Amino acid sequence: MLWPRGALEQRSGSGGGEDYRFLLRQKNLDGSIHYGGSLQMWLRVTEERRRMTERGLLPQEEVRGDHADLCCLPELTEHSLLDNLRSRFRQERIYTYVGSILIVINPFQFLPIYNPKYVKMYDNHALGDLEPHIYAVADVAYHAMLQRRRNQCIVISGESGSGKTQSTNFLIHHLTALSQKGFASGVEQIILGAGPVLEVRTPMQ
Numbered sequence: 001m002l003w004p005r006g007a008l009e010q011r012s013g014s015g016g017g018e019d020y021r022f023l024l025r026q027k028n029l030d031g032s033i034h035y036g037g038s039l040q041m042w043l044r045v046t047e048e049r050r051r052m053t054e055r056g057l058l059p060q061e062e063v064r065g066d067h068a069d070l071c072c073l074p075e076l077t078e079h080s081l082l083d084n085l086r087s088r089f090r091q092e093r094i095y096t097y098v099g100s101i102l103i104v105i106n107p108f109q110f111l112p113i114y115n116p117k118y119v120k121m122y123d124n125h126a127l128g129d130l131e132p133h134i135y136a137v138a139d140v141a142y143h144a145m146l147q148r149r150r151n152q153c154i155v156i157s158g159e160s161g162s163g164k165t166q167s168t169n170f171l172i173h174h175l176t177a178l179s180q181k182g183f184a185s186g187v188e189q190i191i192l193g194a195g196p197v198l199e200v201r202t203p204m205q
């Protein structure tokens with residue numbers, strides 16, 4: 001007897017996904033089939049679990065390796081963390097939260113997720129309401145500034161070439177779009193134009 005390949009991979013991973021079990025299938029002399037073991041019990045438990053999930057008494061099972069927030073990983077190890085990021089990246093989901101922190105993996109290709117439709121979609125939503133996005137971070141900072149009347153700060157960190165400048169541009173794009181609500185005043189281009197001047201590098205000692 002062998003486990004199906006998918007079952008083995010799931011067992012070595014973080015669990016979840018489909019449930020595999022061995023069942024004893026017995027053919028009687030009269031030709032009828034009898035399932036040994038606990039098939040009925042298993043079906044009953046599975047059905048019960050499905051119903052409880054539907055009623056919200058049990059959490060929805062997420063597809064393995066697709067947690068939008070790493071804080072929700074059932075098992076927090078370096079392997080599960082990287083596995084989750086890799087799996088999302090393969091689906092072109094370059095953004096992942098760790099609580100209120102946003103991880104970005106540079107796709108080095110254009111993704112159609114920065115158009116006006118996305119600006120509108122992320123307008124005035126709490127962080128985590130929607131799929132992780134740099135616009136969500138900009139949006140939260142913008143509305144926190146208006147509501148609390150306090151300056152906000154977004155820290156962007158990463159190694160050279162990781163996409164800090166690009167992320168800054170997306171943040172500025174969303175902030176100017178929110179503040180002008182469609183009225184193009186050229187302020188975005190003015191701020192972006194100041195970027196190279198502001199990018200002062202400390203010389204290596």
Ligand SMILES: Nc1ncnc2c1ncn2[C@@H]1O[C@H](COP(=O)(O)OP(=O)(O)OP(=O)(O)O)[C@@H](O)[C@H]1O
Nearest residue numbers: 106107108109110159160161162163164165166167
């Ligand atoms: N979200 C993104 N979508 C598509 N391409 C991206 C994205 N982020 C970064 N890139 C690509 O990666 C390149 C490098 O990004 P960027 O210049 O922003 O890195 P950086 O962290 O500012 O680098 P440095 O620290 O050296 O200035 C960009 O020219 C762009 O081609």
